[in-house]
Amino acid sequence: MSLLSNEVELLRRVPLFAGIEPGKLKLLAYTSDVVTYEPGQVLVRKDDIGDAAYVIIEGDADVSVPADTGDITVAELHDGDFFGEIAILCDTPRTATVTAKGELTALRIRKEPFFQLMKQFPEMAVEMTRLLAERLTRTTADLIEAQRQSA
Amino acid sequence: MDQSIFRYTWRFSKRDQIWLLLVVVASLPFYFLSLDLPKQIINGPIQGEGFSSPTDTETALRIAFSIPAWLGGGGNEFVLFDGIELERVAMLFYLCTLFLSFVLINGAFKLYISVFKGRLGERMLRRMRYQLVDTLLRFPLPQFRRMRSSEVATMVKDEVEPLGGFIGDAYVQPAFLLSQAVTAMVFIMLQSVTLGLVAGAIVAVQVILIPRLRRRLLILGRQRQLTARALAGRVGEIVEGIIGVRVNDATNWERAEIANRLGKIFFIRFDIYQWKFLVKFINNLLAQVTPFIFYLIGGYFAITGRLDIGQLVAVIAAYKELPSPLKDLIDWDQQRLDVQVKYTQVVEQFTIGKVLDPELQKLDTNTPPRIDREVSASGLAIRDDSGATLLEPTSLKLAPGDAVAAVGPVGAGGEYLAEALAKLSVPDSGRILIDGSAIEGLPDSFTGRRIGYAEANTYLPQSSLMNALIYGLRHAPLRSQTEESRETRQWLTEARASGNTETNIDDDWIDYAAAGAEGPEDLLVRLREVLVLVDLENDVYRLGLRSKMPEEALGEMESRVLAARDAFRERLVKNRGEQYVEMFDPERYVVNASVKENLIFGVSDPDAIDGENTEDQYLAKVVTDTGLEEKLVNMGLNVAETLIDLFGDLAPDNPLLERMDLMSPDEIDDYRAIVRRASAGELSEVEESDRRALLRLAYGYIEPRHRHGMLDDELQAAIVAARQAFRDNLPDDLSGAIVFYQPGSLNSAASVQDNVLFGRIVDTYAEAVERVNALLRETMDSLGLTDAIIELGLSFDVGSGAKRLSLAQQQKVSLARALIKRPDLLVVNRALTALDANAQDATVTRVLDFARGLGDPGMTVFWVLGHPGSGQWFDRVLTFENGRIAKSEERSGTEEGRALEPAK
Incomplete structure (x- = not known):
């Protein structure tokens, strides 16, 4: 059974939350739900409107996008991975589907507590911006690479 | 109804009143004899x-009588029975026995008269109340806009x-009292004309003066009635409009309003009080002053020799008899006023210009003819109270099976046409014909069964x-469904005697055929069909x-629900969902x-508690006795500390507090103080109130x-042990109030769902609730239990004004109610405003399918749409603007019509 204290430890290992004092992380954990998924159950589905971000407490998950030939797995997620924040930040539909590989337990962080925390801790907002910028750089690099290959 | 209560009473109880008078007259000789006998004894x-x-x-x-000379009797006595000779003691016994029997006869007369009067009064009361409600039911609808429901209720109930x-006393009492008073007066007159005149003068003063004084009382009485009625109306309005009162911070305004009314009522009542006692005072004074005059004048006459002492004493004695009937008579008069x-x-309140002809609402057990030609409106114009035009002259024809939609902004006219089609408004000009007959002349038994009407705020x-x-x-x-018995016959006789309807509410009134059912057995099938149509089945x-x-x-349910419990468990296992429900086990936490x-570990029914012990008190005792208290208080302290630690610093408006x-x-602040006090000393020394909070x-x-x-195995085991103690030592007054969970048996206090699940849904599993x-x-479906569950859902009490249902559910019920009777013409007037556009549209298509599926030509539908997009499903769409039809679009053929894009 998952306990608040373990969840706080888990959250501290997420880079985004690394700079936040444990007391506030405990609040974040308390106001979130622990959800258990069965193998094959979908945590988030592409194009759905999202209202929560997730930290995997235990288990593995596949990130996939649908394609003509069926779903293509683009990444894998493991213990301590944080995902789903884009959809709640920008109110955009989910960009990919996340499916539990085996039994999986995740902390579901709702939009409201997440934003409250962002408001109270500017360092978290900065960290968030850094993270997003990093991803943008990587995506841009991937795009250039892809264009060069197809040229 | 008659303007005077006497005329009203006479009209409906003539025979009873005359009979009562006769009985009173018949009782008088016995009364007289019983007064005379003591003297003889x-x-x-x-x-x-x-x-x-x-x-x-x-x-x-001895029984003998003589025929007067003028009848030819010549003074001869006819003796029927010579009588028997009795000695002194035997005579005493005889006369006393006679006296006793007269007392008994008098008592019997009194009892009979009182019961008769009581029944007469109650019958008239019943008749009057029934007539009032009967009239109310026939009021023209606009009248109801000016009425306050609680005022009408007070009139029917209290006033x-x-x-x-x-x-009961209306005629008998004055006749009886008057005869007594007149007798006394005549007696006085016979003794001395002068004294008779004196007594008469005083009586005249009483009779003339007192009613004059009372005139003021009358006015006050009327005011009291009106203000009290208005008060009832206002209190009713507060109850109905409590939300408006609260959201506008108007409670204090309401308080002032009510206090103002109560003030007025107080002064009126106080005034009445003062006048009443003034009148009483004058009345008593006059009564008591009279002997003074008698002594003075009578004494003077006696001294001067114009009256002998015997006469004076007799007059005074006779006068003693006078005030009591007079007083009663004046009281009666007061009551009369x-x-x-x-x-x-x-x-007055119930006399308005034009109530409906009772013929239009006559009870009709026959099935009315169907609307099989057309419903048409020609030149129909409608105005509101103030004369503003709501609907310009409009004409419309609805052939059987037509599905016509009205769209347009709210108040554009479609809704008024809909109301007129349901006979809810009286057109200013033009008319509506149903199969050639004007709608206002058609009885409710036709329009109310052949036309179905649903609106948003039913x-x-x-x-x-x-x-x-x-x-x-x-x-x-x-x-x-009523068996012929003495009770039912008496019940009916009484209803008839009070002019009430003789129909029996306990009979089966349900028109199964109208719903397409054979009888009670398959009504549920039809109901479920309609529930699905309006999307209410799942709710039910x-x-x-x-x-x-x-x-x-x-x-009956026990075995079925227990079977469902097993079947559900099996199904759960088969679908690999065991982990979704944590089973109840008396031995396990x-x-x-x-x-x-x-x-x-059970369900309590607070209503069934029979004694002073409440569940909480008993629980506290068990927790103390089993030594669990320290552990739980400690646990509460821990929880309090954590929560204060987490949430204590948040601003009071922080939304996270809700979680x-x-x-x-x-x-939070209370618990902060409790934690401080508790951590200062030993846990066992924590105060009782703090312990309870923790x-x-x-x-x-x-x-x-x-x-x-915080729940380690040891604590869990201790709690399970306490559970056992709780159950074993349950005091008698709680024994009926708590039903424990027990494997293999039904928990009568728990819901069906809890009985079937027999456990708790583990909601930490994703989608556990949905899957379960x-x-x-x-x-339920596979065991055929769904019907029983739906029936159980149908027995749900919707609450006053259906407040226990959501607005959407209320609107669905309103539509379902119009559909279940399968009318020939269905009029839906923006009835689904609480639903979103998609849900409205889905309902429209389902209902239209149903209407078209009801044989050929099917149900005619006139639907004022809240959402114009659904217009595509209709044969014709009328667009209303400013009280007139601005555009009428036909769609050829239903199937093609459905394929069309929504009307732009």
Whole structure:
């Protein structure tokens, strides 16, 4: 059974939350739900409107996008991975589907507590911006690479 | 109704009143004899008059009469019975026995007269109330806009109430009292004309002056009635509009308003009080001053020799007899005035220009003819009270089976046309013809059965959901269900004697045929069909699942629900969903339930508590006795510390506080103080109130939800042990109030769902609730239990004004009610405003399919749409603008019509 204290430890290992004092992380954990998924159950589905971000407490998950030939797995997620924040930040539909590989337990962080925390801790907002910028750089690099290959 | 209560009473109780008078007259000789006998007893046997020697006898029981000379009797006596000779003691016995029998006869007369009067009054009261409601039902609809419901209710209930008591006395009392008074007066007159005149003068003063004084009382009485009625109306308005009062911070305005009214009522009542006692005072004064005059004048006459002493004493004695009937007569007159005021007030309210002809609402047990030609409106114009035009002259033809939609902004005209089609408004000009007959001349038994009408704010009175749905099927008693017995006959006789309807509410009034059913057996099938149409079936099913089973059905349901419990478990296992439900096991701690639920491990029914012990008190005792208290207080302390630690620093308006659970935001400071006090000393020294507060936190704790990690195996075992103690030592007064969970048996206090699940849903699993619900429904369907559950859901009490249903559910009920009777013309007037556009559209298509599927030509539909997109499903779409039809679009053929894009 998952306990608040373990969840706080888990959250501290997420880079985004690394700079936040444990007391506030405990609040974040308390106001979130622990959800258990069965193998094959979908945590988030592409194009759905999202209202929560997730930290995997235990288990593995596949990130996939649908394609003509069926779903293509683009990444894998493991213990301590944080995902789903884009959809709640920008109110955009989910960009990919996340499916539990085996039994999986995740902390579901709702939009409201997440934003409250962002408001109270500017360092978290900065960290968030850094993270997003990093991803943008990587995506841009991937795009250039892809264009060069197809040229 | 008559303007005077006397005329009204006479009209409806002539025979009874005359009979009553006759009985009173018949009782008078016995009364007189019973007054006369004591004299005979004293003078005769006791004083010895006529018994001068012990062997003397007197005649008793002699029956003889003489015929007066003018009838040719010539003074001869006809003796029928010579009588028997009795000695002195025997005579005493005889006369006393006679006296006793007269007392008994008088008593019997009195009893008979009182009961007769009482029944007469009650019958008239019943008649009057019935007539008032009967008239109310026939009021033209616009009249209701000007009425306050609670005022009308007061009139029917309270204001006519005193009338019943008075009516029995209306004629008899004055006749009786007057005859007594007149007798006394005549007696006085016979003794001395002068004194008679004096007595007459005083009586005249009383009779003339007192009513004059009372005139003021009358006015005040009327004011009192009006203000009291208005007060009832205002209180009713506060109750109905409580939301408006609260959201506008208008409570203090309402207080002032009510206080103002109460002030007025107070001064009126106080005024009445003062006048009443003034009148009483004058009345008593006059009565008591009279002997003074008699002594003075009578004494003077006696001294001057114009009157002998015997006469004076007799006059004074006779005068003693006078005030009591006079006083009663004046009281009666007072009551008469009071009642007359009340009666006139009520009758005035119910006398309005034009009530509907009773013929239009006549009970009709036959099935009315169908609308098989057309419904047409020609030049129909409607205005509101102020004369503003709501609908310009409009013409429309609806052939059988037509589906016509009206779209346009709110108030553009479609809704008024809809109301007129349902005979709800009176057109200013033009008319509506149904199969050639003008709608206003058609009886309700035709329009109310052949036309179905649904609107958004249908008022649903408190009843079961079932009764709310089949309201439109109850037009007349169709199947008698009352057995012929003495009680039912008496019941009917009484109804007739009070001019009430003789229909029996206990008969089966449901018109099964109208719903397309054969009888009670398959009505549920039709109901479910309609529930699906309006998308209410699932709601009803869920209501049923969450309901307790009625006591009378427990026996029958037990085996089925227990079978469902096993079947559900099996299904759960088969679908690999065991982990979704944590089973109840008396020997094991249920992790997904709170500590308190684990302790009690049952369901309590607060109504069944029979004594002073409450569940909480007993629980506290058990917790103390089993030594669990320290552990739980400690746990509560821990929870409090954590919560204060987490939430204590947040601003009071922080939305995260809502997720705190266990503690409410405004309790944080209290608990902070409790934690401070508790951590200062030994735990065992914590004050009683603080301990209770901490225990409360511990009781609500659920490990998987709160995750403080405080329920180790040892504590769980201790709680399970306490559970056992709770159950074993349950005091008698709680024994009926708590039903424990027990494997293999039904829990009569728990809902069907809890009985079938027999456990708690583990909601930390994703989609656990949805999956469990789906499996539950499958189980119920496969076992054929769904019908029973739906029936249970239909027995749900919708609450006053259906407040226990959501607005959307109320609107669905309103539409379902119009559909179940399968009308020839269905008029829907923006009835689904509480639903979103998609849901409205889905309902429109389902209802239209149903309407078209009802044979050829099917149901005619006129639907004022809240959402124009649904227009595409209709044969014709009328666009209303500013009270007129601006555009009419035909669609050729239903199937093609459906393929069209929504009307732009």
